[in-house]
Amino acid sequence: MRVWHAMWLQRIDTKIAALREQEAQQEQGQKNRPQEPDWIVELGVGSGRPPIEVHMGGCYAAGKRRRPVPRDEARRLLASGVRACTHCKPDAQLRILDQLVSCASS
Numbered sequence: 001m002r003v004w005h006a007m008w009l010q011r012i013d014t015k016i017a018a019l020r021e022q023e024a025q026q027e028q029g030q031k032n033r034p035q036e037p038d039w040i041v042e043l044g045v046g047s048g049r050p051p052i053e054v055h056m057g058g059c060y061a062a063g064k065r066r067r068p069v070p071r072d073e074a075r076r077l078l079a080s081g082v083r084a085c086t087h088c089k090p091d092a093q094l095r096i097l098d099q100l101v102s103c104a105s106s
Contacts, residue, residue, distance in 0.1 A: 037068030039090065041077060051082050059088035 036057045043049040043065040054074050055062040062085070069077070075094050078084055084091035 039069050039071060039074035040066045041069045041074070041082070042066045051077055053083045053085055054078055054090050055085045056088040056090050056093060059085055061085055061087040 038057045040055040040057060040059065040062050041051045042053040042055060042063045044052045045065070049065065053062075054069075054077050055066070057068075071094070074090060075096060078091050078094060078096045084096070090096075
């Protein structure tokens with residue numbers, strides 16, 4: 001009976017050590033992950049891959065064909081008619097709507 005208990009304690013200790021190792025690796029991975037960009041442009045399909053939609057950095061609706069862009073380029077793309085994501089609303093965050101409304105009323 002003692003041998004059986006010692007065997008199970010060893011298995012439990014091994015499992016605990018493996019879980020701690022896995023948690024440490026996950027924490028290290030989180031630290032080494034590059035920072036999420038502030039703005040993303042989703043690209044179309046085909047030659048030239050034109051931009052089709054602008055997203056905020058953490059938007060879950062952004063597709064796989066994307067690239068990070070600086071704030072000024074995101075504003076320029078939205079002002080030139082590239083569609084804004086309806087989920088994260090980058091046009092409201094960049095205040096593009098306010099500028100378009102003031103330009104239209106002038």
